[in-house]
Amino acid sequence: MINNLSIKKKLLIYSFLIQVIILVIFSFSIYKALEISTLDKFQATLKVILLDIVDDLKEKEKITDNVLNEAKEYNFKPLYIRILDNNTHLKILQTSNFPSNFPNDNEYLNSLKDEIITFQKEDNYLISRIKMNSNNKEKIIVEIATTKDMLWKTLENLLYILCFLVPIVLIFAVIGGKFLIYKSFSPIEKILEELKNITAIDLTARLKTSNNQDEINQLINEINNLLGRLESSFERISQFSSDASHELKTPLTIIRGEIEVTLRKERTIDEYKTALNNSLNELTFIEQTINDLLFLAKNEKDLIVDNQEIFYFDELIDESINEIKSFAKLHEIEISFILEDSIEFKGFPNLLKIALKNVLKNAIQFSHKNSKIIIKSYKKNESLNISIQDFGIGIPKNEQEKIFEKFYRTDKSRNKNSGGTGLGMSIVKKIIDIHKGSIQIKTKENIGTTIILSFH
Template identity: 25%
Template sequence: MKNQLRHLSLTTRLSIAFSIICCTVFLGIGLLSYHNMQKLLAKQRDQNLTARVERIEIFLQDQESFQILIQHPRLYENMLGKEDNLLILRNPQHTLIEINPLKVHIPAMAKSKTITFLNNQSEFATTRLAYKTVRFNHQDYQLIAGTQLDEAQSTLDQYLWKLILYSLFGIVIASLLGRWVGLYLLRSLNHLIEQTHRINGTQPHQRIEAKSTNIEVEKLSSAMNSMLEKIQVNYDQLARFSEDIAHELRTPLNNLMGQTQIMLTQPRSQQELEQLLYSHLEEYERLSKMIDNMLFIARSEHSDYILEKENIDLSNLILELVDYFEFLAEDKQMKFVLHLEKGVQIYANAELLKRALSNLIVNAIDYGLENQDIVISTKAIAEYAHIEILTKNIFIDKHHLNHIFERFYQIDSSRNFKAKTGGLGLSIVRSIMTLHHGEANAYNNSQGIVFSLKIKSQA
């Protein structure tokens, strides 16, 4: 059943649901109306019997009129005008009046000073009776009035058939109206579906233009356009990434091929061949580093990447890195200037944070000027720790700053520089900060370019 419903349109489903609701509502109203009609006819029947008993009591008070009724019972039968009505006045010794044309069985009745109602039989009753014990000529008599149940049942049957007919007619009309309303309300949704089908890969900037008075359709259209925007951004990034990686891989491969072709043009000495192998090894290491970095970025961007964190003393971690990279800085006559705030604790993965800071320090050494300082400072603000690495007298144009953390992005002036991280160093820094729910930024100040990291100081 569920599989069959899946193949039905939303309009058809709504129509079916609306029809089921209409059937339920009409059925409920019909049953309630039939029950109320049944109670109303029963109440009216008992009221008529009560009025009949009361009229006979009035006759009992008028001796002359009552004597005429006793002598001529057919008069009362004619007054009733129906052969199925019943009237009996009796006691164990005498029966003064007995109008019972259908010979209805009268059950035994106890004395009752008030009007009491009962059916002539406990099962399959045919007559409704009302009786009362009255006083006449110093004797107690049972005054019994009755009417057939067939008349009320006939009225109920007619009412039931009309009720069924009107309910079916109402269900059909309501179902047709429900389908028309469904088609009208879902017209804009169908238009949205048509526009969605028209979107293809040949027009990446195409968007959905579905104007509708339906708020839900407007929200859906806006959400789909927002999704298309994100897809477009990711598509552009992927296209740019493909171009960049092709460029980055082509350079070392061209170097390998060119050097090999030159060496094969004529016989070479053993020393020249060794130099070629060392040169090739350097290119291989660069390619290996690039691939490792790409794999790390891909894993870090995966949602189920597990990150183990611990409390780290930031000053000790930076001092450890400075000791390690100090010899590289000395080769360019550079030195580290530290402004470290004491007691700054961070909650992070130590190895990944070392890698991010190492990339920034290596970047500062590689691109910094000789005899210039690299200033590293830390400070705690609220629940975050801020780390800044300043490379003096090096400035980056503003239009580069917004892209500097993108994969393989390099400034034109340094495009031919063989980066130790394969052109992915700053992108790795941003990925590590993203894993820690932190931030990585770059900006120029009056002294030079500053790379800033922001990371939580507590769990």
């Protein structure tokens, strides 16, 4: 049943139970401490009275000359005094109020040692004894006793006090505990109310933070960070959907139109081949667009599937050139690699190869036929650089910053013959950002463009 309660109520119940246990232990400790201290006090008083009686006996020639009025002298009641013969254990002298049912333990009396005071709890009595020599050289036992009534009365009074105080303490403890618990949970309830207003439709809202450095504020900061990551993920998903629907609509319309036109009447085999070839080109474009969009939609953590490796730029460049050589040959472009410095670098070679191939592909697409592309690997100051220089159409100055935007194509290349999706440079920038690098563009229209990838 307790599992169905709120955390506040659970804490209140647990707090109450713990306080009950603590108060019970505390009350029992006080009770025992008072019992022990009261017994010690009684024993000390009995010892003083017993020593006073011993002094009186030593002053009198006869034992029977003693009055035994210590009860009045010390104002200690009830007090019972008795003097016994050591051998017979018969009384020699006793107070008039000495109880007739007083216990006699002959074995204990025989075990007494000379001049040593002993204490004994017997039935309802506290007894103190001493064995000594009287003036006439006879051994006697002096015995004084009191009842435990005073002890029980004192402890009973304590019990009444505890029975009165403990419930009051518990009531105040529960009220105080409830106040503290509900006060402590107040910020969390506010957080819950604010979270209810945050939906997938609008993830821009954030929880209000304070200047406190407590755990609640740390929780709020972590929730805000989580909301930030969720917002970023939702934006990527939304952007992916928007980009995909925008870019895929045209090629799908072309494919549909191509098929509808072809099916209107009987066609020759060559016409069917042309229609299928056009559709295949559009499907290839769609596939490339989807792959690029999926790459851009991924988080940095999703892209980094391998650990960083130490590799050389010249090896990476050689592999990239070999993989794109056929594409360059198709466009009648020659690729030349100039190794100025052998550079060792720690990073993600698979990602950097994707970036380098995208830059090379752009350079090939926008170069004039029978021209050259020059790649260099070199060090400059503290930077490690890869430059890709083409001799093509160049990029207008007002469009240089836009080339990193998704689906952006320069006016001169806005045609499907280039085979580009407009996502290549966005992918390059994302990869370079992962490596904490930078991209520099040097270009002149109709002369060429140089892209410099710099790392530190």
